Amino acid sequence: MKNYRGIIHNHSACSKEGCYPLSVLRQRWAAHLDFAAMTEHAERTSAEDYASYLQECEALSDERFRFIPGLEVATESGDMLLLGCRRFICTRDPMQVLDEAAGCFILLAHPEEGKVIPRVLEQVDGLEGWNGGHMGGYMPPIDWLSSWRKRLPSGKFLTGGNDIHKVDPKRKILTLVRVDQHPGIPIGEKAILEAMRHGYFLTTNGIFSVSADGHVFCQTMKVSDRFLFKACACCYRLGWRAVNACLQLGGSMLEAFGIDKHRRTRLNRLIRQHL
Ligand SMILES: [Zn+2]
Numbered sequence: 001m002k003n004y005r006g007i008i009h010n011h012s013a014c015s016k017e018g019c020y021p022l023s024v025l026r027q028r029w030a031a032h033l034d035f036a037a038m039t040e041h042a043e044r045t046s047a048e049d050y051a052s053y054l055q056e057c058e059a060l061s062d063e064r065f066r067f068i069p070g071l072e073v074a075t076e077s078g079d080m081l082l083l084g085c086r087r088f089i090c091t092r093d094p095m096q097v098l099d100e101a102a103g104c105f106i107l108l109a110h111p112e113e114g115k116v117i118p119r120v121l122e123q124v125d126g127l128e129g130w131n132g133g134h135m136g137g138y139m140p141p142i143d144w145l146s147s148w149r150k151r152l153p154s155g156k157f158l159t160g161g162n163d164i165h166k167v168d169p170k171r172k173i174l175t176l177v178r179v180d181q182h183p184g185i186p187i188g189e190k191a192i193l194e195a196m197r198h199g200y201f202l203t204t205n206g207i208f209s210v211s212a213d214g215h216v217f218c219q220t221m222k223v224s225d226r227f228l229f230k231a232c233a234c235c236y237r238l239g240w241r242a243v244n245a246c247l248q249l250g251g252s253m254l255e256a257f258g259i260d261k262h263r264r265t266r267l268n269r270l271i272r273q274h275l
Pocket residue numbers: 009011039072163
């Protein structure tokens with residue numbers, strides 16, 4: 001068994017302006033990661049662009065580092081993450097997504113928005129339990145995870161992702177995937193996704209870890225059901241949301257003062273790199 005270090009739920013310049021191209025992300029990530037599962041917004045790209053994107057992912061992958069291509073599709077059941085997706089899928093109908101994305105590792109992203117349709121949840125691989133962009137990367141939502149753990153159908157898993165958009169934060173949330181592979185054989189996308197499908201992974205920021213079934217640990221101590229940790233997690237999440245709202249408000253004010261988009265993005269990046 002070997003642990004492969006990766007990040008899931010990442011966006012590149014393919015689907016959202018202001019992000020980094022894959023070649024830059026490869027330079028930044030390959031030294032300390034084994035893989036990055038990409039999830040480009042289907043609504044902000046096209047079938048043609050996605051086809052060339054797939055080729056670029058392949059060209060920039062080797063035995064040291066691998067891009068796993070994928071999509072984030074906005075549906076009536078919230079955003080669906082399709083890891084390892086090789087065809088372009090863009091529809092609001094979650095059942096059609098399930099149909100067309102057969103064989104992919106499918107997650108329901110940021111379920112805290114309350115859009116998850118139980119019938120869809122029954123058929124995906126799991127939920128994104130910890131989203132660094134929406135909840136902050138320093139502390140998982142321990143209180144929220146414990147309620148989801150009870151409602152999760154058996155065989156479904158909870159994952160974590162950084163949801164990297166305009167900024168490339170310090171990639172706090174890592175996914176460690178345990179793959180049963182013989183030494184010397186390079187890492188493969190199929191092996192990683194297959195291991196995840198069996199729940200052989202751990203989400204961690206080095207201090208807190210979340211098991212695939214949603215239990216939270218602080219170093220080695222289990223804290224899933226400790227009131228103090230739940231209360232801290234709740235406060236942290238609310239604080240993170242307030243910071244995000246302030247940044248958005250600040251951006252609107254700078255726009256009103258005539259600061260152009262390029263400069264606003266640079267300032268936004270500078271601040272977020274330090275959060
Ligand atoms: Zn996203």
